[in-house]
Amino acid sequence: MNKKIALVLIVVSVCFMALFQTSGSNGAKAQVQLPNIVFIIGEDLGPEFGCYGDKRAHTPNIDRLAREGALFTRAFTHAPVCAPSRSGLITGQYPTTIGTHHMRSTLLKPPPLFTDYLKKAGYAIAWPTKTPYGKTDFNFTPPEGWTDVVSDWTQKIPKRPFFGYFNVTTSHESQVRATPEQHAKNTARLKPEDRQDPAKMVLPPYYPDTPEVRNDFRQYYEIATAVDYKVGDALDALDRAGVADNTIVFFFGDHGRGMPRSKRWVYNQGIHVPLIIRWPGKIKPGTVREDLVCFLDFAPTLLSIAGAEIPKEMPGRVIIGPKTGAEPKFVFAARDRMDETFDRIRSVRERRFHYIRNFYPGLPYAQVVLYNEENPIMQSWRRAFAEGKLNDVQKQFFAQTKPPEELYDAESDPHEINNLAGSPKYRNKLKEMRAALDRWMKETGDLGAVPEAELIKRGLVADRLKEYEERKKNGIPGRERRQPNVKPQVQN
16 A cells, blocks of 8 residues: 555656646746747848759858748748838837838837747847847837847857847848948858859849949849858857757848849839748758748747737737648738838738739839938939930839839739739739728728828827938938828729
8 A cells, every 4th residue: 555655656746747847837838848949130131042043142051941941932021121120020010000110210119029928938038239140120129128138149059948039231231232342341251152243143124234233233142142151150059059959940031132122112022031940840841831921920920839829919820830820812011201201102912913002103113212322223223214225114113103003913023014903804803902902901000191290299109300400410311201292192
């Protein structure tokens, strides 16, 4: 009898220890069971890598990641520029819903961040706030204590389950147009075989074929390779620490490539991003995913992995793991004021077709955005237009007005130069996507129609007009929030 009692006590003790190891005092999952999660971001990069079929790119580390995980062919950001894109990424909400849709604004009371929920689930947040590999740029100031590690976490891997952020600025727009000296510094690790020949660059049909355009594409592909070396550094850090097998790695670009008509515009090249996810033992190596994915899917996916409840304010879906949600019919994107230049454009993308609505068709595509005007491509493009050297496709961008609606077959026309909105053949598709946009704007509370002066009056965003006026007094180009005296055109 004593032996039986002793056996029962042993069994109970073992069960109790197991329960203690798998639960905290609040019933949360134990840290030892949580996988690490790492974001590796290449700024201003489209899906121009070897694993995406682009033979110009030398990206062995990114290609390796794709072989070991899942490559997503239809991943899109909700905004074609950094701060609005990142604000949606970190909050899991549309910038047009929370008020971060204008480029360079300051939201005064941001909603909870997905990192807040991960911290409650037991994660250490390793989000560096400074270079190298750190960046916030959310169009708001994150709350105090939101991150646990503010330095480069790859030099000292956290001991407990962590979320790690690794941002590579090497490919930013400013570096695509870098001076030869700066470009040489950015690409110092490249081997001779990694270098590109400008003569072999394949240019989009909307650009003029000029030395400046070819040189920027050469530099773009070379800095993409420089990013690849740094991706390799991050992966090596996980391997050295012995945590790679228990780490989910997301690699993606924060929006499309940093060139005119890509970054800042909702065309395919501005919102289509690379996305690769590796999860050892959970995602089959070499998987190719063709479903529609949006950046707003990331936050609920991470919370699902952590076993946390997904707030109803997050409209995205879970894209990996046992709770993967169904593919949506559409994904959406928005472009509003870019620095000092106002516009309002919305985008609806399905697998094949892409619908764009221009609320201010009286404003030209090629409005001057001072920062964008520093690009050699933009300067060369404007010069060729002034000299009458552009063909019909290349001149489209300099039209004095925009069509109220644009519709593209993104499969057969990936550069989106043949607008089908006026074709009777696609009348039903146009109506379908037009209605989808109307529903989305209503359901998400799109603030794009609210003037910024009103948003300031409501106390939603800070008034930075005085800052811009002071910059102008000092001879620094101002970034003013000016909404033109032009009525928007509404589609019926």
